[in-house]
Amino acid sequence: MGQLDGKVALVTGGSAGIGLAVVRRFAAEGATVYLTGRRKAELDEAVEAIGEQAIGVQSDVSNLDDLDRLFAAIEARSGRLDVVVANAGVGELAPLGKITEEHYDRTFDINVRGVVFTVQKALPLLPDGASVIVLASTNASTGVQAMSVYSATKAADRNLVRTWAAELAGRGIRVNAISPGPIETPAIRSLRAEQAPALDELVARIPLGRIGRPDEVAAAALFLASDQSSFTTGAELFVDGGLNQV
Template sequence: MGQLDGKTALVTGASTGIGLAIARRFAIEGATVYMTGRRKAELDTAVARVGSRGIGFQSDVSQLDDLDRLFALITERSGGLDIVVANAGVGDYGPLGTITEEEYEQTTSINLKGTIFTIQKALPLLSAGASVTLLSSSSALRAVPGLGVYAATKAAIRSLARTWAAELAGRGIRVNALTPGPVETPGSDELLAAFPQGDQSTVADPVAPTPLGRTGRPDEVAATALYLAGDDSSFTTGAELLVDGGATQI
């Protein structure tokens, strides 16, 4: 028997990296997992890796019409949700003085607006005792030059976890923030590649070595996501769980 047998979950941004690892772990533990992503080819590949418990839905969390269609599908096929992991996010390199309106709009629309409206539109479907996990980032706790806007959105997400945990406690819904540190993912590789040559110092490098001497793996973050989704964390809400190899603590 799996830890999530009979549960229905939604994982946004599940095409690659941490989101895909979380979706796979949830499916292994018995959950039906709705998976979203903006790029159809990557999403289709991800769903194939998850297997028969994975259900893909191409969408952009910053587009409210896409979210409406997503939750209409979940309502029709499953009737409700027990677990939501708001993982979809993007990051751009942009030091103060070079930030463009377009970059600002993309980052805040996907990371912050997308998280807010994903959870708001999921509310009618959430079961009593449901688990909501919001993905933050250790960049919100570290001064990484060039990641100011991205870090600000992730700090806001951690704040939302506190507020929503208080607002939804009466329904028995738990809301927590999951904060990865440097993790080997395609998104991290793309972000690091955007840093100018010569600027990839230990301070500026978002995937710099941790006190454990290595970067993390997506499956290590997924293991913590499983804890937050399951009954073992029934007395945990409003918390921030760090999976960062000690990068922000030591």
């Protein structure tokens, strides 16, 4: 018997990396999982790998028409959402002095606008007692060179979680954040290829001495999605090997 048997979940940005690991874990625990992604081929591949419990809907969270289509599809097929994981996000290096309007708009559109309207448009489908999980980042509470815009978006996401936890408490809807540290994703693999010394320096600062795995973030998401976290809301769960804690 799975921890999410009979539940219906949505994971945005669920076709790769952390999002895909969350989809896999939720499906393994008995949930029907809707996952989104902008690239159809990658989305189709993820759905095929997971099986019949995964339902892919191609969409861009920064596009409100796409979100309307997404939630219309969920309502027509399932009628409700028990868990929302607002995971879709982007992070690109841009030091002060080289920040462009395009970089700023793209990062805020996906990481903040996308989160706001994903959760807001999901509200009519959320029953009392549902769970909302927002992927923030350790960068929300630290200063990392060339990551000021990205970090600002994640700090905004963290505060949205606090506010929504207060606003939705009357319905028993729990809203929490997960803040991963360095996780073995395509972005980290790119950093390893391009800036190996910088990655080695980062790993040396992690108390557990290694980069995390996507499935370790998925385990945290399962905790927040399930009844195991029934008295947890407004929280920020760090999955960072102690990087921001020690």
